[in-house]
Amino acid sequence: MNDTKEAWIEELLKGDGAGGKMTEKQSRIVESAIEVFAEKGYAASSTSEIAQRAGVAEGTIFRHYKTKKDLLLAIVAPAMTKLIAPFVLRGFNKVLDSEYDSYDQVLRAMIENRIEFLQKNRNILKILLQEIPFHPEMQERFQRDVLGIVLERLQRIVAKFQGQGRMAELPSSTVVRLSISAIMGYIAVRTVYGEREDAVWDDEREREETIRFVMRGLGLA
Structure with missing residues (x-):
């Protein structure tokens, strides 16, 4: 992952969108998803590649987000x-x-x-x-x-x-x-x-x- 985060990413990783703080794994998933979506587009991206970049099992993504679309949103x-x-x-x-x-x-x-x-x-x-x-x-x-x-x-x-x-x-x-x-x-x-x-x-x-x-x-x- 990039060492230098855009300012909005830093803000996003401070919470989960529902007022709670992201776990360390969830932060890695979101940051990896941002990189993959930006590089390849949503349709060409896979949760397996996102998981690999985040250093987590693919099943971990689906414990936090039901679908790839939920992760995007x-x-x-x-x-x-x-x-x-x-x-x-x-x-x-x-x-x-x-x-x-x-x-x-x-x-x-x-x-x-x-x-x-x-x-x-x-x-x-x-x-x-x-x-x-x-x-x-x-x-x-x-x-x-x-x-x-x-x-x-x-x-x-x-x-x-x-x-x-x-x-x-x-x-x-x-x-x-x-x-x-x-x-x-x-x-x-x-x-x-x-x-x-x-x-x-x-x-x-x-x-x-x-x-x-x-x-x-x-x-x-």
């Missing part, structure tokens, strides 16, 4: 409800609570903030991106505990600019959706391709062109 559910949402908002607070002179400053701050967040929390984000499309209960939690909160606060920023007459009167939800789509597209390509050693990638130019693309699309440039 034991990781993801508290991570989203208690950890990811607070981490997202904790990191986003400095973006959402700051004063900006123009919308491009908002976009630039969002990009820098999310790249920093991604670098610190790669495993849980990989699991979420891989598994959310296939698990309705995970979709519901993500929409309620993460997406809904973030979108509502970003819409307030847009509404403020519109109230000052500094932004076109598009629905604030549309402005946020278009902005996030462009930003996440840039971050996704940057992560998958731009960080490769053989990549031909001018990160500063790609970032600024993404911001200009959004601003032009909103009629602000």
Whole structure:
């Protein structure tokens, strides 16, 4: 297992999601499951490999979790409800609570903030991106505990600019959706391709062109 744990993993291992402390074996199972799910995806992962990495018998997993799906949800559910949402908002607070002179400053701050967040929390984000499309209960939690909160606060920023007459009167939800789509597209390509050693990638130019693309699309440039 990795010697350096992501911050959210440290928090998760402090409890079992029901207010109790995990046993030492249970902590090893959960940490191994996080690694295997992040590396291979849920469908391609096996409880036997998780048990092997954790150094426990496979039957030990099923004493704590009835199924592999229960193990996944034991990781993801508290991570989203208690950890990811607070981490997202904790990191986003400095973006959402700051004063900006123009919308491009908002976009630039969002990009820098999310790249920093991604670098610190790669495993849980990989699991979420891989598994959310296939698990309705995970979709519901993500929409309620993460997406809904973030979108509502970003819409307030847009509404403020519109109230000052500094932004076109598009629905604030549309402005946020278009902005996030462009930003996440840039971050996704940057992560998958731009960080490769053989990549031909001018990160500063790609970032600024993404911001200009959004601003032009909103009629602000």
